[in-house]
Amino acid sequence: MSQILQQYAALPVTGREGRFQVLLITSRGTGRWIIPKGHPEKKMTPSSVAALEALEEAGVSGTIADVPLGRYRSTKRLPSGQVVPCDVTVFRLDVSQHHGSWKEDTERKRLWVPLTQATQFVDDGGLGSFLEELSLLASSEQALLVPLS
Incomplete structure (x- = not known):
């Protein structure tokens, strides 16, 4: 049985009342659109890891939820070239600051898109299915995407 990695991700959002926009960033290796994510760090909570990744990879900060929005399964290519499954736990990040420069600003692009169009x-x-499900829940006025207090 192959190893399953764990990552924590931030879903940077802005907007209200079902009109949410999410921030996508490009991956460094392939240029695919993804959300900021990283591996567990000692002495950091999962949501803190997600917030740090959003700052380093996307140049945004704000209020991160302690309770995850959900999870999805993806794959990760290791430095050895091996591809392994990865469980990604996603935390909502209500963005309040956009930084003009950040750790990976020369390596990534960022793009705000309506949640309803993010899967395109x-x-x-795995991420596409996750975003599609969130979009459906948000449009049916479920509590998943209500603004954080």
Whole structure:
């Protein structure tokens, strides 16, 4: 049985009342549209890891939820070339600051898109399905995407 990696991701959002926009960034290796994510860090909570990745990879900060929005399964290519499954836990990040420069600003592009259109940009099946499900829940006024207090 192959190893399953764990990553924590931030879903940077802005907007209200079902009109949410999400921030996508390009991956460094392939240029695919993804969300900021990273591996567990010692002495950091999963949501703190997600917030740090959003700052380093996307140049945004704000209020991160402690409770995840959900999870999706993806794959990760290791430095050895091996591809392994990866479980990604996603935390909502209400963006309040857009930084003009950040750690990976020369390596990535960022793009704000309506949540309802985000699946048209991503090409990771797990992330696409996750975003589609969130879009359906948000449009049916479920509590998943209500603004954080």
